[in-house]
Amino acid sequence: MNSLGILRAVMDEPQTLRDLATSSGLSRTAVDAVAGDLVGMGWLEASEIASAGRLGRPAATYRLASTLGYFLSIDIGANHIYAVVTDLTGHVQGHLTDPIDEMAPAPDRVSAALDVSDRLLVDLGIGRDSLWVVTIGSPERSAHPESSPTSVAAGCPAGSVSTCTSGSAGSSRRRSWWRATSRWALTPS
Incomplete structure (x- = not known):
């Protein structure tokens, strides 16, 4: 059920782990585990997109894998x-x-x-x-x-x-x- 919720959330637009945790109500650790599993299965792709005005390493953004189907x-x-x-x-x-x-x-x-x-x-x-x-x-x-x-x-x-x-x-x-x-x-x- 958590995987389905994550997939639904990224259908509209790519989201960071923080965005996914906020929208799903799951902990960041749980969302990270689910997202990792979905990346491993080929359902999600992760990319690092730098946010304007933010310092440090960019947050990973997850989206539905472009070649999934x-x-x-x-x-x-x-x-x-x-x-x-x-x-x-x-x-x-x-x-x-x-x-x-x-x-x-x-x-x-x-x-x-x-x-x-x-x-x-x-x-x-x-x-x-x-x-x-x-x-x-x-x-x-x-x-x-x-x-x-x-x-x-x-x-x-x-x-x-x-x-x-x-x-x-x-x-x-x-x-x-x-x-x-x-x-x-x-x-x-």
Whole structure:
């Protein structure tokens, strides 16, 4: 529980041990031990930043490790594919957009989304195994909602992507998505 509190505290901005002790209510010694463990596990990074007007050794400032993990968000729009990668604190690492024909069928849109995502990850030097969450947004086609990219990708009935990808029923459909993207070498657990 102490580790979770420390991680939550550094999500917004880097903090010193004194800041963390004050905000958590823990002793400085306890915070130092927890922060040390989190640094050892690769969750936090420590840096020494000199404070203006202060003499002596700068206080260590702790922040979430910049390479701990990433989020990938993909927008499969009517005439474009847009992908953006952020670190776990929401800082944008990079983004890429490609045009796509408005009449492209869902399988082609999903394939284009994977291509854009792959190129973005390569450009950023980020491996697929570093992604913690991948989100996909796509408009439904009113004439043929069963052929929307999100329905095809998630293996969901037409118009029910949000409900079929949550809860226990969603886990099998998420596995369908991972199978559909097997060229990414992602496997369900």
